[in-house]
Amino acid sequence: MMLDGKHALVTGGGTGIGLAIARALAEQGAQVTITGRRAGVLEEVAGNGLHPLVMDVAEEASVVDGVAAAVAARGPVQICVPNAGIAEGLSLRKMDLAFWRRTMATNLDGAFLTIRECMTSMSETDWGRVIAVSSIAGVRGLRGAPAYTASKHGLIGLIRALSEEYLGTGYTFNALCPGYVATDIVTRNQESISERTGMSAEDALQIMVKANRHRKLLEVEEISAAALWLCGPGSQSVNGQTIQIAGGQM
Incomplete structure (x- = not known):
């Protein structure tokens, strides 16, 4: 299997898209740390290469300690999938600063912290993949959801900047942008x-x-298939890209 010996970490890995990606990676031989805030949800799907870890991406100490524990248990993270996110709509006039900051703390700060901590161990290896789960809202505006839209645009900006920072290395950075x-x-x-x-x-x-x-x-398997492709042979020159999965041109 093409990912034998690789350690992957997927935030929000207990449900939905995150779980589908985690299972796809495990089916190809990876040992996958799945994180989330609810232990019961993670433990329910654990096994078959999936290892639960309670971690809140909005809290820096939780991410620092969580990734360190995962690395100690399973070695350097070579596939980092910042997937955890809040998908809530609220119009500008109805939005308070607390809602804005909560969205950013999870969707953007959480991705930044996860990538930063995973790169510490990934940089000890000669190969790595960062696959952020953004949204079609990251490449266009989503009516009624300015905070969500801004956070997903910011995530794509982060991925593009890192792809340039690590250009020419064995690491690639890409964003998946699914529709509904x-x-x-x-x-x-x-x-x-x-x-x-x-x-x-x-x-x-x-x-x-x-x-x-x-x-x-869309089905979750459509998103996980794209993530798996980015980890496979022939994907090494796909870097800094926004891969739109939304049923047609946007």
Whole structure:
């Protein structure tokens, strides 16, 4: 298997896209540290190459200590997947600073801290991949979600800067930018839209379905397949890219 002997770390790895990526990496032989704030969720999916680690990406000490523990247990992190994020919409006039900062702390600060700490051990090796899970909102504006949009644009900026900083090395930095994916996040957004607008649950769902160019929700396996490709042979010159997975041109 192509990832035998590799240690991967996936934040938000207990559910949704993160779990799908973690399982895909483990199926190719990687030992995968999956992180999240809820021990029960992580332990429920652990095994078969997945190792749970309670870690809050919004807290620097938690990330520093968590990554250090993962490295001590399984060696240098060579595949870093900053995936943990908050996907909540709130219009500008209704948003307070606390909401803005909470979104940034998880979506952008959390990715920065995770990458920084993983690079400490990755730099001891001659090969590594950083695959950030951004969003289609990272390459265009998302109405009603300025904080989320800004955080995902910032994540892409971070990835592009790091790809230049490490240019010519054995490390690559790329961002996956999915549209709406069939996960619990979409379900929660569906409920939120319905509550705010009074529309039916089905109509609320269709808002997200129609936002994908091919007018259907994505499956998590479509995102994990892209992550796996970036770890495979022939991907070494794919660097600093935003890989859009949204059913068509944006």
